[in-house]
Amino acid sequence: MSGDGIRLLTPEGERVPHPDYPFDPAPEELRALYRDMALARRVDAEGVTLQRQGELGLWPSLLGQEAAQVGSVRALREGDRVFPSYREHAVALGRGVDPLALMRLFRGVDHGAWDPDAHDFHLYTLVIGSQTLHATGYACGMAKDGADAAVIAYFGDGATSQGDVSEAFNFAAVWDAPIVFFCQNNQWAISEPNERQTRVPLHQRAQGFGFPGVRVDGNDVLAVQAVTRAALDHARSGRGPFLIEAFTYRMGAHTTSDDPSRYRDAAEVESWRAKDPLLRLERLLRREGAADDAFFAEVAVAGEALAARVREGVRAMASPAPEEMFDHVYAEAHAGVDRERAAFAAYQASFAEEG
Amino acid sequence: MSGDGIRLLTPEGERVPHPDYPFDPAPEELRALYRDMALARRVDAEGVTLQRQGELGLWPSLLGQEAAQVGSVRALREGDRVFPSYREHAVALGRGVDPLALMRLFRGVDHGAWDPDAHDFHLYTLVIGSQTLHATGYACGMAKDGADAAVIAYFGDGATSQGDVSEAFNFAAVWDAPIVFFCQNNQWAISEPNERQTRVPLHQRAQGFGFPGVRVDGNDVLAVQAVTRAALDHARSGRGPFLIEAFTYRMGAHTTSDDPSRYRDAAEVESWRAKDPLLRLERLLRREGAADDAFFAEVAVAGEALAARVREGVRAMASPAPEEMFDHVYAEAHAGVDRERAAFAAYQASFAEEG
Amino acid sequence: MAATRMTLVAALNEALRSVLASDPKTLVMGEDVGRLGGVFRVTDGLQKDFGEGRVMDTPLAESGIVGTAIGLALRGYRPIVEIQFDGFVFPGYDQIVTQLAKMHARSRGRVRLPVVIRIPYGGGIGAVEHHSESPEALFAHVAGVRVMSPATPSDAYWMLREAVRCDDPVIFFEPKRRYYDKGEVDVDPAAGERQPPAHTARVVRPGRDLTLAAYGPMVRTCLDAAEVAAEEGHDLEVVDLRSISPVDFATVERSVRRTGRLVVAHEAPVFFGAGAEIAAHVAEHCFYHLSAPVLRVGAYHTPYPPSRLEEEYLPGIDRVLDAVDQALAH
């Protein structure tokens, strides 16, 4: 299926210029990209560990997808809006969402209740594909407002099979909505490989709905950033939607509940390890003298500090008060909920009395 | 949007050969095509009339779409299976469904309960797009059975917006299902023109899912038959799905409940009248001496006879017995239905007693 | 301004017109709502007056309609969605149940989704399959959406306005076979102040012997049944529930404590229908006040039949009276 896509950086860390996507970030930008990816990977690893320790109920690892996420979020401008799926931890961090907010969801303390407006980063959506329609509606609203902004909607390769995603493509196309559809094709939808979801490379899907789609090497942070920036410009300029297929790989399990050894070869995973997104940026940084051992050591220390903060934060996380269940069902008073809240309180109180 | 599509016969009734779709039907075949179209048109007109007279609750007219329907159904072989939408009256007739069976549905006597197996013609489906998935599953079953057969699924331009239709495209593509998706693009989905449903010509939709799609002049019965035959061969030979966009026009109202003057110009309707599918075949037949006045007169007489039979049949149609409501909810006994049936019978009996 | 006599459709149209005029964030969207004005003409003339940006014909895809309405609401708009017929809401059901209903709770109250989903519902109009259904129970069970249904032009006007003003998602069921019934509607804002909140029930006919509870299209049927019963010497109270989630049980219970008898009527099938919730609740809370079991009148556990059978399928005056007689016989 049409190769790894648009590439600006080889797995060996060499630059390859691309006529359509010129991109020459300054050394400090490159270092910042590396730092973002490394910190996201560290937080992610901590999520896996915390789940193993019983502190979290579940963790969907982003391992291997750091470039796709960091490159794309770095292409956003203020006021652009993100609609994530459930694995976009690096995108969340890039929008200033505290990693503990993500942990709360996977600890079962809340459903992911960060402030979407404060971060221009919508809540995680677990029903596959649903958010692409919200994103399209939101983008349509932006256009109505005359905002100089765009939406980016994240989803996986498996999600492209859902009717909602096709409907989103079509609504966005018909409405010329300023939206970039960002598909992280990590090759797997749990145990199902791409061949079970699509007959052709996913970026081609866009053509059938009348808008451009390209494949980008999703493990090449430079290419991802350059292509996403161009796609956002396209959307912002009133030319309608754009689909990016970031060709990447889910290095870990689907989630901590999954056992990928049941359905895929170690050799496949190994072959992708050679394309590791951090490694290739490290090679570039070292090759071009843009970073030295001290830099990488410093990033590692920052990563450990962040992980420690996350660990402590998670352990200290209190469960919500049970009455809170009733608090946000409706924005306005609802007699049914009020009645049940009162009954619940009385029931709880009956134990207090007894106890 | 890319013209009228593949054409073998001009509106003036002149043949235009097409390298990919050679088709040279014998005069008697041409006359049979004309007869089918003319009889379908006559039955359809009778449906409209019967609705106006209060004999039917509703009638969705196929006026203008005779070539798209007759050409495609004539391309089928025995054992191929049809999944219609709700306007495929000419297809139904082509599969040997009695016009009165269609009338029963629109009279409200049943929901369209002809025998799908006897005619290889599934029931009408009113929820837009749903049948495309049934058709895909059925085609998949044919392939499992090793049948040398294919499915054809009919739907409209508006239907292409439904998630189900995209899912059907994708399932069919991934499964290499032997199915032809036959979209009658009659330019309107009730009051919404194509531009409200799609950004690009509909036949292009297929490419995004990885299978071929073509536009055919839907008012050219020869082209429709040739292209459909080729598409069915493609499907039967294990090469997977094929999309045909038959470019045609709904000359009448959406249904008898609709008032198209609210949303479209008389001029547009007029321009399509010049492309009338029957007229152009008549011109060919006359030009080539394949039919004379006697033939057309004979067809007209046959049409009147058929219409008379339909009219009488509809007027004589009894309402079903009320108890029948309970008979087919489940194939096996269901205590809830049995209880309600008994209560209903008792209630009805109570009136009988009272007198 | 004095009250005007108008149809229920005209009242809905007036309500939409007034919210579109007063709140630039409101939008009307759906299939054929623009030039055509909707298949029932509820949105007639609105696109002409407010433009295509405010009254939007959407692609033919209910999940897409509801899903993009959610996105528009996230951006600060107040979309009013039209579903063309009851039976066509189901492609949008996932977006309603898993997204629209849950997002406020999911976000711990940060996200509000003031989306109204208008659904013409119910039978009795001689239509083909999928055009006559009453799926309200399938929404009332879902926490996070409000469900209501007006019975009169005046309620149609004021309840729709309140639904649009409400910060919660509202599934607004319109009794399509009452669309062309006429009634007095006082559109004066002062009249608005006098309207009971949409989530409350209303005693529309006081009576002593038995309570008839209904909503939407069945309110008229119950009032007619009460007329007939009156001739036979039975004084029935009729409660128009108006709201199905929440149910205003306080009003129903108050009535039942006086009358001692309750019959609940709706067009939807009885099995797992709204009547079950109301009967179960009232039977529990008025246990010592009930002189007879709560009886339910509704359609059968069958798909909506071909229209030639709908008269037998739908509960009419006679079936309501039959239940009333049974309850009074206890």
Next chain:
Amino acid sequence: MAATRMTLVAALNEALRSVLASDPKTLVMGEDVGRLGGVFRVTDGLQKDFGEGRVMDTPLAESGIVGTAIGLALRGYRPIVEIQFDGFVFPGYDQIVTQLAKMHARSRGRVRLPVVIRIPYGGGIGAVEHHSESPEALFAHVAGVRVMSPATPSDAYWMLREAVRCDDPVIFFEPKRRYYDKGEVDVDPAAGERQPPAHTARVVRPGRDLTLAAYGPMVRTCLDAAEVAAEEGHDLEVVDLRSISPVDFATVERSVRRTGRLVVAHEAPVFFGAGAEIAAHVAEHCFYHLSAPVLRVGAYHTPYPPSRLEEEYLPGIDRVLDAVDQALAH
């Protein structure tokens, strides 16, 4: 053959294995049912043994899964569909409600759709959103589908086999928090002859003082509650309903006529839940036998909460006993 002790998951797997082996028209289809064997391993090993043509990994699209299953059934197959989790059935809801449920009636009985839709449902497993719901009422209201839920490994085995054999569509709710509970399963065909039909309820604990009715995961909870109550001197009868559409009211009523009291328990929210139908029906039909109102125990009218609150949200032994006490106090 003697009975074997196995988990509920293993019993389901055995049932699938046996129907795949005996009827070449049966198919298993869904997301990840192949190599992975499903996220709960219910289909473990089936693809290996029966091939990709019989055990099919589908694209990720529930409407597509149900819709193509309908098409396969039209072609003479008997598809057994797995929906990965309760909360993900809704994209397929339209196909279930408007097509799967109605096609037999639509065709006047000509078309049969023997499709089984397996749904792991319910909470108590510490999962994230959408993975713990109990939507059975949203299916039971829909005429044309049967709805059932086994509570034990033996019922899981025999009821699933019966669901596959049945010519009607069956929504088969599997109590996921009981998946790893063990029980005796006698897979001998002769044992099959002794099984009560899947649409009947079963008294799983006889008692005199009060009837507890439940299904699926709550049967265990009610049996445990009955144990506790016994220590306090109350003799509770527990009825496992097994089928939710139809409900075997005859068995429930027979029990209630003896005990005079009924508590219905389910995980789903009480409002418009299955308990409403059962309470309404029993309160009507056992009006003169009830010494106390029928009480309902279930979850609240809120979305399923974050898992740290599920213990408070789900009805446990204590809440069942609280209702029992209230009923007995009358």
